[in-house]
Amino acid sequence: MEILENVPLAGYTTFKIGGPARWFCEVKTPEETAEAFEFAHRQKTPVFVLGGGSNLLVSDRGFDGLVTKVCFKGKEILEENSEAVKIKVAAGENWDEIVEWTVKNGWWGLENLSHIPGSCGAIAVQNVGAYGQEASRVLVSTSVFDTTSKRFLELINSECQFGYRSSIFNKQARGRYVIFSVTLALSKKPTPILEYRDLVRAFAGKNPALAEIRQEIIKIRNLKYPFPVKAKNGNAGSFFKNINLDETGFNDLLARASASFGENAAQTLDKKTFRENNSHFKVPSAALIELCGLADLNVDGAKINHNQPLVIVNESGRASAKDVLSLAKEVIDSVLKTFGVKLQVEPILLGFSSEELKLVE
Ligand code: NAP
Numbered sequence: 001m002e003i004l005e006n007v008p009l010a011g012y013t014t015f016k017i018g019g020p021a022r023w024f025c026e027v028k029t030p031e032e033t034a035e036a037f038e039f040a041h042r043q044k045t046p047v048f049v050l051g052g053g054s055n056l057l058v059s060d061r062g063f064d065g066l067v068t069k070v071c072f073k074g075k076e077i078l079e080e081n082s083e084a085v086k087i088k089v090a091a092g093e094n095w096d097e098i099v100e101w102t103v104k105n106g107w108w109g110l111e112n113l114s115h116i117p118g119s120c121g122a123i124a125v126q127n128v129g130a131y132g133q134e135a136s137r138v139l140v141s142t143s144v145f146d147t148t149s150k151r152f153l154e155l156i157n158s159e160c161q162f163g164y165r166s167s168i169f170n171k172q173a174r175g176r177y178v179i180f181s182v183t184l185a186l187s188k189k190p191t192p193i194l195e196y197r198d199l200v201r202a203f204a205g206k207n208p209a210l211a212e213i214r215q216e217i218i219k220i221r222n223l224k225y226p227f228p229v230k231a232k233n234g235n236a237g238s239f240f241k242n243i244n245l246d247e248t249g250f251n252d253l254l255a256r257a258s259a260s261f262g263e264n265a266a267q268t269l270d271k272k273t274f275r276e277n278n279s280h281f282k283v284p285s286a287a288l289i290e291l292c293g294l295a296d297l298n299v300d301g302a303k304i305n306h307n308q309p310l311v312i313v314n315e316s317g318r319a320s321a322k323d324v325l326s327l328a329k330e331v332i333d334s335v336l337k338t339f340g341v342k343l344q345v346e347p348i349l350l351g352f353s354s355e356e357l358k359l360v361e
Helices: 030-043 096-105 120-125 197-203 210-224 247-261 262-270 283-293 319-338 354-358
Strands: 004-008 022-029 046-050 056-058 063-070 075-080 085-089 139-146 151-156 175-186 234-238 243-247 274-276 278-282 300-305 311-314 348-351
Touching: 004 120, 022 030, 030 046, 030 063, 030 139, 030 175, 056 319, 063 175, 085 120, 096 120, 096 210, 120 139, 120 175, 151 175, 151 300, 197 210, 243 247, 247 262, 247 278, 247 319, 278 283, 283 319, 300 319
Parallel strands: 022 063, 046 063, 056 348
Antiparallel strands: 004 022, 075 085, 085 175, 139 151, 139 175, 234 311, 243 278, 274 278, 300 311
C-alpha cells in the first residue's frame, strides 16, 4: 500500500471542491486499513476515512492528516430461498450500481433508495433514507475495523444505533469504526412503499413493477437532485437538514410565516409539514428557503439549486469551499431572522478552522 503526499481532494468529492490531503492512501483490504491507522499513529496525524465523497465539503486549505480512501470491492449472496435473499456488499461498491443489480434480480427493498450517490459504506453511516425507506430497515449487520481496540467486528443492526439519518458511525462513535461491508436482507415478494406524494402522483391506483418504481425514482430525483458526476454542477446532495419541532415551536413558526408572508403562506407551510401524533412536526427546510426568496441565491460559483433549494451546487465548477460556506451562512441567517429556527448543515465539513465552522454552526 502506497502512502502519497499532498493529494488534491476535490476530485474525490462529488462537490469537486477542496484542497489537498497531507497524506493519502487507498485501502483494498482490512489489513491495509490497519496498516494505514498504524502509519497515522506513528505520524501523530488524524485520519479521515473517505467513501464516495458524496456527503462531504473539504476546505480550500485541505486536510492536514491522512485520508484513507476505502476501495473494498465485491458482492455476494449469503443466503437465498424462494421468499428472501441475504446479500453482503463491500463498502467501496457504488451504491446505485448495487441498487440496480438488486432490482434486475427482482429483489425488493432498495428501489426507493435509487440514484443516491455514494458508496455502500456511507449508506450505513448516515442511515440514508428516501421516499419512506431507509437503510436501517434492510440492514442486517456491518463488518467493521474498530480503530480503538484494533479488532475486526460484526455489528448487528441494533448495535449500529440507527436514528433519523444517523447511526453510531456518525454520532456516538464518530471516526471509530471503518466499515468493510454491509449485509442486507431483501424480499423476493413485492413490498412496494408508495406513500410519498411524488410516488402517489405517479402510481395512484396502479400496481407498478419493481423496475418501474426505480425508473420513476430516478426520474423524480433527476429533476430535484442533479446527479453529481461532472465537475460542473457538483454538489453534496442536501446541504441543509429538515427542521424537527414540537407543537409550540411549530405554532410559533406558522405565526412568523403568517406575519412575514401572509396567511396563505402559513397555510401552505402547514400543508407541506409532516406530523406524528400532533407532537412532532417535520418542516421541509426547502419551503423556508423558498419563502425567504433565496431559491436562486448565489455567492460567486456556489448557487442554491432552484428545483430543490436544500442543495448547494458548484454551479461554475470553480466554486471554493469559502463560497459555499458564505452562501450557507446567508441562508442560515435569513431563515433564522425570519422564522426563528436554525438550519443545520448536513454534509461533513473537513479541514475547516473553528472560526470558519462558526459561520454555519
Ligand atoms: P419531498 O418528497 O419533497 O418531501 C420533503 C420532506 O417531507 C422530506 O424530508 C420527507 O421526509 C417529508 N415527507 C414527504 N412525504 C412524506 C410522507 N408521506 N411521510 C412522512 N414524511 C414525508 O422530499 P425531497 O427533498 O424531494 O427528497 C426525496 C426523498 O429523498 C426524501 O425522503 C428525502 O428525505 C430523501 N433524501 C435523503 C437524503 C439522505 O438520506 N441524506 C438526502 C436527500 C434526500 P423524509 O426526509 O423523512 O423522507
